[in-house]
Amino acid sequence: MTYRVRQHLDPLYALFGIFWQRVSQCRPEREPGATSRWLTEQWNFYRAWRANPRGIGAVLPSSPALAAAITREIRPEDGPVLELGSGTGVFTRALLARGVAQEDLALIEMDEAFARQLAERFPRAQVCQADAGKLMAVPLFGGRQAASAVCGLPLLNFPVRQQAHIMRSTFSHLQPGGACYLFTYGWRCPISPRALSRLGLRARRTRVVYLNVPPAQVWKITRRRRWID
Numbered sequence: 001m002t003y004r005v006r007q008h009l010d011p012l013y014a015l016f017g018i019f020w021q022r023v024s025q026c027r028p029e030r031e032p033g034a035t036s037r038w039l040t041e042q043w044n045f046y047r048a049w050r051a052n053p054r055g056i057g058a059v060l061p062s063s064p065a066l067a068a069a070i071t072r073e074i075r076p077e078d079g080p081v082l083e084l085g086s087g088t089g090v091f092t093r094a095l096l097a098r099g100v101a102q103e104d105l106a107l108i109e110m111d112e113a114f115a116r117q118l119a120e121r122f123p124r125a126q127v128c129q130a131d132a133g134k135l136m137a138v139p140l141f142g143g144r145q146a147a148s149a150v151c152g153l154p155l156l157n158f159p160v161r162q163q164a165h166i167m168r169s170t171f172s173h174l175q176p177g178g179a180c181y182l183f184t185y186g187w188r189c190p191i192s193p194r195a196l197s198r199l200g201l202r203a204r205r206t207r208v209v210y211l212n213v214p215p216a217q218v219w220k221i222t223r224r225r226r227w228i229d
């Protein structure tokens with residue numbers, strides 16, 4: 001990004017941050033060390049966004065409201081959960097709050113600093129610094145299949161081919177009735193209809209979350225027919 005564009009975006013970023021804390025009540029939890037942890041997360045997000053705006057795909061971390069909406073159908077008793085693009089771990093915390101054990105979480109994150117931070121924060125979860133589109137050969141959950149996947153990736157920024165790789169790779173780790181929950185800032189499902197149909201998947205919108213910057217929609221992707229390899 002050019003210096004001129006950054007000059008305008010940086011103060012905007014700071015203003016958004018203040019607005020964000022007030023409106024979405026995204027304040028640090030009241031526990032020892034929570035403030036410094038929260039500050040580190042915000043800084044890491046800002047640093048990652050500046051270095052790779054397309055790969056991060058958002059100016060601020062997802063809100064607790066979006067995290068609650070994207071994880072609301074997940075039940076710990078159904079089985080392990082795969083999380084793609086965990087970033088600061090806001091969806092991870094929502095999954096833990098729903099009762100999912102750290103041991104039942106695999107967190108896939110490409111950014112090195114985020115992956116390191118996730119491994120420190122969630123030491124019993126399986127953290128993989130990897131590309132979410134290349135998970136087919138990665139062993140997860142000791143051979144068990146996941147019941148669901150939660151996706152924090154900026155899918156609208158990815159070409160159709162990459163979206164298809166990510167869906168194929170994700171569903172290769174999901175049980176037959178498993179679902180992948182993802183979000184988008186757009187009005188349609190971020191996975192192209194062509195990719196969905198080629199992979200035998202279908203998409204259904206489950207929620208619209210206004211308390212997020214920008215507002216977001218949650219989509220649920222499931223298998224339509226027998227899985228095609």
Ligand SMILES: C[S@@+](CC[C@H](N)C(=O)[O-])C[C@H]1O[C@@H](n2cnc3c(N)ncnc32)[C@H](O)[C@@H]1O
Pocket residue numbers: 048055056057058060061062063084085086087088089090091108109110111114130131132133152153154
């Ligand atoms: C919108 S951000 C954030 C997600 C998280 N919900 C949050 O609010 O902190 C998207 C994340 O996906 C990661 N990411 C982007 N492309 C990826 C890929 N191909 N594989 C794995 N992670 C990826 C980025 O590093 C970033 O942490």
